[in-house]
Amino acid sequence: MSTFLRLSLHIKFPLSSIAGSRQIHMTNSLLELRKLARVRCVDNSAIGKQAMAEGRPPKIIHVYNKKAIATIGDKVLCTVKGEMKKAIVVGVKKHQRHGIPRSDTNNIVFIDDNGTPLGTRILAPIPMLLRKVLKEKTIAKGADYTKVLAIASRFV
Amino acid sequence: MIGRTMLAGYKTLVRLALNAYPSCLQAQVRCSSSSNKLFQVQPGSPSLSTSAKVSLEPSEEVTTSNSQLESSHNNSDVKESSNPRTRQTAQRELEDTFTPFRYVYPEFLPDPNLKFRNRIKEKLERLDMLHRRSQVDIPEFYVGSIMSVTVSDVNAPGKTTTFVGICMQREFTGLKSNFTLRNVVDGMGIEICYDLYNPTIQNITCLRLEKRLDDNLRYLRDAPLEYSTFPFDMTPEVKNPDAPVPINPLKIKLNPRPWTAKWHLWDLKGIEDVSHTLEDWQLRKLKTWKFLTGDEVKNVDLMKTYRSTIPVEEQVEIYSEFAPQLVSISQSMKKQKRKRTFSKPTKSA
Numbered sequence: 306m307s308t309f310l311r312l313s314l315h316i317k318f319p320l321s322s323i324a325g326s327r328q329i330h331m332t333n334s335l336l337e338l339r340k341l342a343r344v345r346c347v348d349n350s351a352i353g354k355q356a357m358a359e360g361r362p363p364k365i366i367h368v369y370n371k372k373a374i375a376t377i378g379d380k381v382l383c384t385v386k387g388e389m390k391k392a393i394v395v396g397v398k399k400h401q402r403h404g405i406p407r408s409d410t411n412n413i414v415f416i417d418d419n420g421t422p423l424g425t426r427i428l429a430p431i432p433m434l435l436r437k438v439l440k441e442k443t444i445a446k447g448a449d450y451t452k453v454l455a456i457a458s459r460f461v
Numbered sequence: 462m463i464g465r466t467m468l469a470g471y472k473t474l475v476r477l478a479l480n481a482y483p484s485c486l487q488a489q490v491r492c493s494s495s496s497n498k499l500f501q502v503q504p505g506s507p508s509l510s511t512s513a514k515v516s517l518e519p520s521e522e523v524t525t526s527n528s529q530l531e532s533s534h535n536n537s538d539v540k541e542s543s544n545p546r547t548r549q550t551a552q553r554e555l556e557d558t559f560t561p562f563r564y565v566y567p568e569f570l571p572d573p574n575l576k577f578r579n580r581i582k583e584k585l586e587r588l589d590m591l592h593r594r595s596q597v598d599i600p601e602f603y604v605g606s607i608m609s610v611t612v613s614d615v616n617a618p619g620k621t622t623t624f625v626g627i628c629m630q631r632e633f634t635g636l637k638s639n640f641t642l643r644n645v646v647d648g649m650g651i652e653i654c655y656d657l658y659n660p661t662i663q664n665i666t667c668l669r670l671e672k673r674l675d676d677n678l679r680y681l682r683d684a685p686l687e688y689s690t691f692p693f694d695m696t697p698e699v700k701n702p703d704a705p706v707p708i709n710p711l712k713i714k715l716n717p718r719p720w721t722a723k724w725h726l727w728d729l730k731g732i733e734d735v736s737h738t739l740e741d742w743q744l745r746k747l748k749t750w751k752f753l754t755g756d757e758v759k760n761v762d763l764m765k766t767y768r769s770t771i772p773v774e775e776q777v778e779i780y781s782e783f784a785p786q787l788v789s790i791s792q793s794m795k796k797q798k799r800k801r802t803f804s805k806p807t808k809s810a
Contacts (some may be wrong), residue, residue, distance in 0.1 A: 403654060404622075405654075407654070408649055408652075417485070428648075431650060433622060461646055461651050
């Protein structure tokens with residue numbers, strides 16, 4: 306049984322040394338969502354569908370938290386088709402802790418400033434964790450992020 | 462599940478042990494008063510026959526199942542004290558008894574990396590693992606088996622969530638040991654990593670017990686989604702518990718590049734040949750890579766094997782200490798399962 310150390314090079318010696326070139330340091334990709342990360346829109350909003358069909362996916366330009374790394378449930382600001390739109394991250398590629406699902410693509414759902422989603426349905430399964438996370442983020446008489454849960458088709 | 466062959470093997474084992482090492486082995490094989498019944502020596506019981514190969518390679522394809530954990534029955538009766546056993550034979554027989562355990566309970570072995578060895582921590586962890594196993598049935602499973610896990614979840618409507626998927630990989634040892642299940646839900650590939658010994662896990666069921674040609678199936682991420690799709694309402698496939706674990710020889714055709722990892726550099730047996738997709742310079746690099754780290758080298762590199770495995774003697778020491786409890790737990794779990802699934806027949810007029 307082999308342990309897969311995520312933060313170290315899994316190739317045990319540098320391939321560059323065979324070719325005779327300089328050694329380069331390689332780390333596994335952390336698969337974190339930062340600024341300029343391209344994400345996939347999984348709701349049926351018009352702007353999202355057009356962007357994905359064109360092959361110009363939304364890009365994160367700002368993450369609304371202190372760490373500037375977006376995970377499940379974080380609000381982000383994206384550029385899509387030349388416009389700036391807010392979104393909620395509903396799926397990440399990064400390896401997660403016990404019980405939290407990891408999806409094959411980084412998924413987002415567009416929302417407006419009040420937390421109302423732009424689409425009417427979410428086409429991909431979203432983690433059950435969002436129920437708790439979005440409720441915590443919701444401010445009374447402010448933005449209600451739990452509206453996103455209402456349009457979800459399946460929880461995982 | 463551990464069957465009768467297990468029990469018979471233990472009886473014989475103790476008989477051998479008492480003949481060869483009266484004092485030191487009796488100290489090692491600790492068992493509670495209730496499980497002492499396992500160790501009642503009976504005259505004329507069948508002898509141990511070696512069916513499991515003893516080797517240091519953990520990645521060797523072994524098809525011993527849980528119920529073959531001890532050894533297969535030998536029909537011929539062997540008299541107890543006809544031949545004096547030598548120390549070597551006794552040790553070898555001990556090894557044959559316990560080494561199959563490493564395939565069914567691999568997380569009981571410590572991390573081979575010397576940096577992370579801590580004997581006291583390992584002992585304490587093993588006690589905790591045993592206790593957890595007495596509460597929840599953790600079945601025998603391998604990478605490639607299809608499993609269903611029920612976890613208690615505060616956010617779920619029924620307070621529990623069930624996920625079904627193929628076991629993609631098993632990592633770490635001790636209480637940290639985990640496994641990842643992969644499935645495709647609504648066209649989206651979902652993977653969930655579960656800690657084996659997490660107390661929020663309510664139920665782990667192996668729906669289809671089988672092995673694959675590789676140690677981990679991370680390449681499923683770069684394969685067509687059909688290979689990772691399994692229905693959530695799958696029923697457990699009942700198989701003969703004494704039969705060896707079947708190896709699924711499926712060879713997957715990967716998607717065209719880009720991939721999430723350089724699968725051509727990994728020694729993968731479960732994928733179709735991808736060298737025709739590589740360019741000349743990549744083929745040359747691959748050739749050098751295989752020359753330096755290929756199968757021929759692995760078989761000869763003793764230090765690599767030593768650093769990545771636990772010595773047989775230590776395995777025997779660990780499993781001999783816990784085998785009686787593991788056996789009794791397994792049997793009681795089996796009984797409980799039978800009790801739960803038994804439905805009283807109703808009288809029909």
